[in-house]
Amino acid sequence: MALLNNKIAIVTGASSGxxxxxxxxxxxQGAKLVxxxxxxxxxDAVVAEIEAEGGQAVAISGxxxxxxxQERLVETAVSRFGRLDxxxxxxxxxxxxxxxxxxxxxxxxxxxxxxxxxAFLGAKHQSAAMGExxxxxxxxxxxxxxxxxxxxxxYAASKAGLIGLVxxxxxxxxxxxxxxxALLPGGTDTPASITNAPDATPEVLAFVEGLHALKRMAQPDxxxxxxxxLASDLSSxxxxxxxxxxxxxxxxxx
Numbered sequence: 730m731a732l733l734n735n736k737i738a739i740v741t742g743a744s745s746g747x748x749x750x751x752x753x754x755x756x757x758q759g760a761k762l763v764x765x766x767x768x769x770x771x772x773d774a775v776v777a778e779i780e781a782e783g784g785q786a787v788a789i790s791g792x793x794x795x796x797x798x799q800e801r802l803v804e805t806a807v808s809r810f811g812r813l814d815x816x817x818x819x820x821x822x823x824x825x826x827x828x829x830x831x832x833x834x835x836x837x838x839x840x841x842x843x844x845x846x847x848a849f850l851g852a853k854h855q856s857a858a859m860g861e862x863x864x865x866x867x868x869x870x871x872x873x874x875x876x877x878x879x880x881x882x883x884y885a886a887s888k889a890g891l892i893g894l895v896x897x898x899x900x901x902x903x904x905x906x907x908x909x910x911a912l913l914p915g916g917t918d919t920p921a922s923i924t925n926a927p928d929a930t931p932e933v934l935a936f937v938e939g940l941h942a943l944k945r946m947a948q949p950d951x952x953x954x955x956x957x958x959l960a961s962d963l964s965s966x967x968x969x970x971x972x973x974x975x976x977x978x979x980x981x982x983x
Contacts, residue, residue, distance in 0.1 A: 731759030732961040737810040739763045739802050739855065741793050742820030744771035746919030747868065750949035751817055751956045756784030758957060760815065763787050763806045765798070785810075793820045793847035796854075803854045815960045816855040818848050819868040822921070824887075826880045837883045844887035845894070852898055852909075862906040865898065866959045867891050869911040874971060875979035892971045899969030908968040910959045915975030916946040942977025 738755050742748035744766030752764050756779040764786055766772045772788035779786040787809055791798035806813045821844040825836025848867050855865060869892055872878050873885025892911050899909040916922065916937050924934045924946065938945050955974040958964050973979055 731757075732957060732963065733815070734759035736760045736814040736960075737763075737806050737812055738815035738817065738960065739765070739806055739813065739851075740817045740819060741765040741802075741851065742868075743775055744768045746921060747914065747917060747949050747952045747956075748817070748819040749775055750953035751819065752786065753779060753782075754950065754953040754957050755815070755817075755960065756786060757782065758961070760960075761785045761810045763789060763802055763809070765789050765791065765793065765802055765820065767792060793818075793851065794842050796850050799847075799850040799854050802851075803858045807858055812860065813855060813858045813863070815864045815866070816851060817866045817868075817956055817960065818851045818855075819866075819956075820847065821868060821888075823881070823923075824883050826884070828880060829882050832883060840883035841887045841890075844884070845890045848891055848894060852894070856898070856902055856907060859905070859907055863908070864960050864964075865895075865902075865907065865909045866956055867895055867909075867911045869895075869913050869971060871913050871915060871973060871975045871979050874913060875973075895971070896969050903968060908959075908964065910964070910967060910969070911971045912952070912956055912959060913971055913973045913975060914947060914952045914955075915941055915973075915978040917952055918946045918948055922946070940978050940981060941975070942981040942983070945976065947974070947976055 738760045740752045743752040743764035769790035776786045776788045824840030870888045873889040895911045
């Protein structure tokens with residue numbers, strides 16, 4: 730039987746990268762989806778791909794920092810499919826980068842709002858809509874958790890904050906059998922990766938790959954499969970964790 734047979738899931742940041750891969754993996758495993766991203770055309774393409782494989786998905790574009798949007802995602806899941814079982818809060822961004830002394834307050838706030846406040850808004854409405862049982866997943870990172878990387882203070886703070894949020898949510902929602910976990914990917918080959926930036930060189934890719942014990946970056950499907958584990962009953966006794974799927978970047982010194 731499919732791991733998510735007849736489950737109803739929300740996936741944010743689903744227009745590309747990890748979110749897109751997760752939406753497709755979840756659908757292949759039997760979930761019916763409400764997917765979100767800022768680019769409507771790209772989202773529609775993901776829906777078309779899911780439907781071509783026999784799955785069901787609804788696309789709702791918008792900014793996850795908007796509480797009205799977060800409410801709409803949940804309301805759509807309930808009205809279209811009858812309930813909400815899973816939410817993969819994956820949307821986020823690197824934000825403004827650079828030394829703390831030169832970081833703008835506007836850039837700091839935007840990163841915190843995108844990566845942390847939006848997750849709070851999602852959790853607020855998703856958890857309220859869930860009955861007995863469910864899985865909330867948040868994409869965090871090893872940056873600010875096991876590794877400090879220069880120039881990434883706002884990103885690290887926002888993503889580390891997610892782990893604290895996850896721990897409290899897990900404690901609050903455990904009596905309702907709702908599990909809450911953070912997923913911490915390593916470097917992943919997505920359009921947003923610094924290795925795919927217009928000015929990225931082969932040396933940049935080699936450096937990033939070399940940081941990992943496995944000496945390579947992840948493919949989006951590999952991180953999506955880790956999210957699938959947390960979404961499914963395979964992780965039925967896993968809650969409140971910061972689960973690394975980082976290719977060993979956190980422990981590698983070679």
